[in-house]
Amino acid sequence: MPKPQSIKQNHSHDALPDFRSLGVALRTLLLTNGVALLLAFLRASSWPDVLQQLMQGAALLQPVLLSCMLLLYVLSPQLDRLPYWQGNAAALMIVAVVTLGVVQMGGELYFSPYEHDGFKTWRYMFLGVAAAAMLLIYFRLRALALSPAIYEARLQALQARIRPHFLFNCINTVLGIVRTDPKRAEAALEDMSDLFRMAMAHDHELVPLNREVDLSRRYLALEQLRLGERLRINWHTEDLPDDALAPPLILQPLLENAVYHGIEPLAGGGAIDIRLGRHGDEMHLEIYNPRRDPGAHHTGNKLALDNIRERLALLFDIEAHYSVESGQDFYRVHIIMPYVRKAQT
Numbered sequence: 001m002p003k004p005q006s007i008k009q010n011h012s013h014d015a016l017p018d019f020r021s022l023g024v025a026l027r028t029l030l031l032t033n034g035v036a037l038l039l040a041f042l043r044a045s046s047w048p049d050v051l052q053q054l055m056q057g058a059a060l061l062q063p064v065l066l067s068c069m070l071l072l073y074v075l076s077p078q079l080d081r082l083p084y085w086q087g088n089a090a091a092l093m094i095v096a097v098v099t100l101g102v103v104q105m106g107g108e109l110y111f112s113p114y115e116h117d118g119f120k121t122w123r124y125m126f127l128g129v130a131a132a133a134m135l136l137i138y139f140r141l142r143a144l145a146l147s148p149a150i151y152e153a154r155l156q157a158l159q160a161r162i163r164p165h166f167l168f169n170c171i172n173t174v175l176g177i178v179r180t181d182p183k184r185a186e187a188a189l190e191d192m193s194d195l196f197r198m199a200m201a202h203d204h205e206l207v208p209l210n211r212e213v214d215l216s217r218r219y220l221a222l223e224q225l226r227l228g229e230r231l232r233i234n235w236h237t238e239d240l241p242d243d244a245l246a247p248p249l250i251l252q253p254l255l256e257n258a259v260y261h262g263i264e265p266l267a268g269g270g271a272i273d274i275r276l277g278r279h280g281d282e283m284h285l286e287i288y289n290p291r292r293d294p295g296a297h298h299t300g301n302k303l304a305l306d307n308i309r310e311r312l313a314l315l316f317d318i319e320a321h322y323s324v325e326s327g328q329d330f331y332r333v334h335i336i337m338p339y340v341r342k343a344q345t
Contacts, residue, residue, distance in 0.1 A: 014084045016091065017139035019072040023317035028069065028135060035131065036061055060102065060110055064128055067098045088136055092129050099128035146314075169256060170195065170219070173226045188225055191218055199249065205315060206245035206340060209283070213237065213276065216251040220272075223259050230269025231259065239277025243341045246283070247311050253304035254287050254333055262289035262331055278339055285335040292329070305333075312337060 017024045040053040071094050072079070079087045103110055103121050110120070170192050178185040195218040198211065217235075224231050251274075258272050270290040277284055305324075312320040312335070320337040 016079055016087045019076040022319050032065055063102045064099050068095050092132055095128050095132040096125050099125045170222055173222045176226045188222055191222060207248045209244040209246040212246055212251045216255055219252050231263050232271040234271055234273045236275040241278050244283055245340045247315055250308055258287055258289035262291040265292050281339050283337050283339050288332045290329055291331050
């Protein structure tokens with residue numbers, strides 16, 4: 001079976017930033033334009049002059065910046081195959097060539113006829129390369145701050161905060177039927193053993209989403225032993241690809257909340273709707289459950305929800321979205337994350 005893989009933005013710090021990542025692109029735009037604004041303030045002699053200086057700088061900065069980002073986006077797979085320092089040199093060379101090309105094509109836009117002596121051309125190229133080098137240093141330092149050892153330790157600590165809660169709830173489920181139906185309790189213990197074997201099997205950043213679905217089905221089967229017909233489950237996985245990866249234990253804690261805070265307080269129970277599927281380059285995970293008036297039942301400490309939010313932020317940066325829609329009689333969690341596939345062997 002293919003091994004689960006990590007997403008690119010969390011690879012070794014001895015690698016170029018992912019030029020195809022939305023987070024990298026936004027940080028590049030914000031940092032570069034922020035420095036341009038600072039320079040405009042330093043060069044200006046009055047408030048109106050700030051805007052003028054900024055517009056003059058933007059006439060060269062924006063074409064160079066956007067052209068470089070586009071080229072680096074296109075060439076990202078080739079740059080990734082190079083050793084780290086060669087990849088950096090190639091990226092800086094791209095910035096230098098683009099800067100020279102834009103300046104030459106801009107002609108009189110950047111120079112008056114008697115100013116075009118070559119000095120400003122090379123100065124602009126040097127400034128462009130220097131700015132790109134500082135950005136690469138920033139992304140390297142950021143990668144060092146999220147180096148694999150520190151990053152893996154943080155993920156394991158986050159996951160460990162979920163697992164005890166998971167264990168206690170499953171044990172309580174079995175205790176609820178051990179006296180009334182010992183055979184079913186024995187079968188439930190066997191299911192719980194299989195469930196935890198699956199939950200503890202991998203410490204990868206990402207695991208097959210189908211495995212998470214199987215784990216969640218086993219968990220819900222245990223809860224149905226306790227709640228009986230009060231708990232109904234509707235799975236919608238027609239659009240779920242077989243090769244999709246997801247953070248471990250991303251579904252079960254949400255379903256646990258849906259059961260405990262949604263179905264259990266309702267006298268007649270209710271149905272949990274689970275929709276999992278791919279839409280373009282995104283994976284959508286949606287869980288809906290009915291509930292009573294929020295003030296009528298303990299709302300919990302939301303540990304699992306905060307845990308999942310933090311893990312999504314660590315793994316996918318700004319490319320993952322976690323939203324909650326809460327009404328008087330329903331609760332819906334919607335997770336959007338990049339479609340990451342298993343590595344091919």
